[in-house]
Amino acid sequence: TGKLSYDPGFLATASCQSAISYIDGDKGELLYRGYPIEQLAKECNFMETCYLLLKGELPNKQQYEEYAKNVAGYSMVHEQMQFFFRGFRRDAHPMSVLVATVGALSSFYHDSLDISDPAHRELSAMRLLAKMPTLVAMSYKYSIGQPFVYPRKDLYYTSNFMRMMFATPAEDYKVNDVLVRALDRILILHADHEQNASTSTVRLAGSSGANPFACIAAGIACLWGPAHGGANEASLSMIRKIGSVDKVAEFVKSVKDGTAGTRLMGFGHRVYKNYDPRATLMRETCHEVLEELGLKDDPLFKIALEIERVAMEDDYFVSRKLYPNVDFYSGIVQSALGIPSSLFTGIFALARTVGWIAQWKEMISDPDQRIGRPRQLYVGEPRRNVVPMDQRK
Ligand code: CMC
Numbered sequence: 001t002g003k004l005s006y007d008p009g010f011l012a013t014a015s016c017q018s019a020i021s022y023i024d025g026d027k028g029e030l031l032y033r034g035y036p037i038e039q040l041a042k043e044c045n046f047m048e049t050c051y052l053l054l055k056g057e058l059p060n061k062q063q064y065e066e067y068a069k070n071v072a073g074y075s076m077v078h079e080q081m082q083f084f085f086r087g088f089r090r091d092a093h094p095m096s097v098l099v100a101t102v103g104a105l106s107s108f109y110h111d112s113l114d115i116s117d118p119a120h121r122e123l124s125a126m127r128l129l130a131k132m133p134t135l136v137a138m139s140y141k142y143s144i145g146q147p148f149v150y151p152r153k154d155l156y157y158t159s160n161f162m163r164m165m166f167a168t169p170a171e172d173y174k175v176n177d178v179l180v181r182a183l184d185r186i187l188i189l190h191a192d193h194e195q196n197a198s199t200s201t202v203r204l205a206g207s208s209g210a211n212p213f214a215c216i217a218a219g220i221a222c223l224w225g226p227a228h229g230g231a232n233e234a235s236l237s238m239i240r241k242i243g244s245v246d247k248v249a250e251f252v253k254s255v256k257d258g259t260a261g262t263r264l265m266g267f268g269h270r271v272y273k274n275y276d277p278r279a280t281l282m283r284e285t286c287h288e289v290l291e292e293l294g295l296k297d298d299p300l301f302k303i304a305l306e307i308e309r310v311a312m313e314d315d316y317f318v319s320r321k322l323y324p325n326v327d328f329y330s331g332i333v334q335s336a337l338g339i340p341s342s343l344f345t346g347i348f349a350l351a352r353t354v355g356w357i358a359q360w361k362e363m364i365s366d367p368d369q370r371i372g373r374p375r376q377l378y379v380g381e382p383r384r385n386v387v388p389m390d391q392r393k
Pocket residue numbers: 193196226227228229231255262263264265266267268269270271320322325326327
């Protein structure tokens with residue numbers, strides 16, 4: 001193979017240099033710009049985290065206020081966008097709607113598409129971050145046949161998103177701090193995760209010079225897959241299918257012997273070969289939300305805890321280092337917040353948008369940046385000649 005190395009799934013290939021997030025899979029550690037995820041999740045909100053990921057440092061009070069105000073100011077989408085939404089079937093999967101509508105932003109904002117201009121890059125980044133909650137909420141409202149709710153400039157990012165999701169013309173949404181904090185934490189925990197599949201997709205798409213709206217749409221398409229962002233939806237439907245705590249042991253056994261026809265969704269990770277630190281934080285949030293909503297005896301949560309207990313006592317999972325990942329609990333939290341499971345991956349996309357943008361910006365300004373172009377090991381037919389059609393077998 002000469003100079004080529006064969007590395008399916010890129011297990012041993014570093015595709016770039018990056019200063020944004022860092023995972024130590026053996027220690028179970030995740031850092032954003034050097035800060036441990038536990039500290040960020042407990043001491044900062046999502047907007048501060050966005051600022052950190054995009055700019056490299058946490059904002060001081062004045063920087064924060066300016067930034068949050070600026071983001072809020074860009075949260076409206078072009079009025080024409082609602083007609084684009086109306087072209088979809090009501091039962092369209094929100095991820096297909098998001099791929100399309102985020103990609104379509106490139107046709108609305110020609111004035112920020114010159115990627116060689118840093119001012120354009122900043123403006124596109126701002127637009128993506130600010131408009132993503134509006135688009136995700138619109139995709140939800142459309143799917144349930146309710147009118148779109150316009151964003152409000154005076155609300156915090158995540159409160160604004162929840163209001164756009166849950167307010168109706170008949171009743172405004174009353175912001176609940178515990179629930180906003182829970183969703184904010186989901187956003188923080190999913191904001192970036194080094195060179196995962198969707199981030200690598202964004203970088204690869206961007207390496208050809210494609211505009212950032214198109215690149216993020218490509219990332220959303222990749223995130224949709226059940227082995228990536230679709231895992232929380234799959235995990236919750238698995239928990240629902242199991243149905244009760246006493247059926248857990250039998251189900252876990254059927255996963256191991258292959259008769260379940262599925263993996264244990266929400267378990268395992270390519271990089272974490274120890275506990276996923278995000279899963280610990282998510283489990284904590286899960287307790288808080290269920291407590292706040294008076295759902296402490298929630299059967300789904302009980303089944304989830306039992307799955308974790310059974311799997312962690314089983315050599316199959318322990319020897320393969322298959323621990324719960326962040327998606328295992330995030331489905332239950334989102335469901336308690338009133339978010340339908342078909343939108344879970346959309347919430348993940350909302351959270352990861354900032355990471356995708358930060359990574360795209362980093363790539364564009366990297367002097368080593370070249371078009372991404374993996375090689376292959378050709379295993380097809382050797383050279384042969386075309387036979388005229390009337391002589392083919
Ligand atoms: N349940 C049962 N067995 C599993 C699981 C699981 N969830 N995950 C891996 N295995 C087994 C697999 O069958 C293999 O066993 P063997 O060595 O006997 O063939 C071994 O563990 C190694 O698996 P792998 O496929 O080589 O591992 P990977 O690093 O390529 O896959 C993964 C990582 C996350 C795709 C995988 O663990 C998985 O499919 N998990 C379930 C889906 C899931 O929860 N995905 C969310 C990932 S985290 C969120 C995100 O970042 O998007």
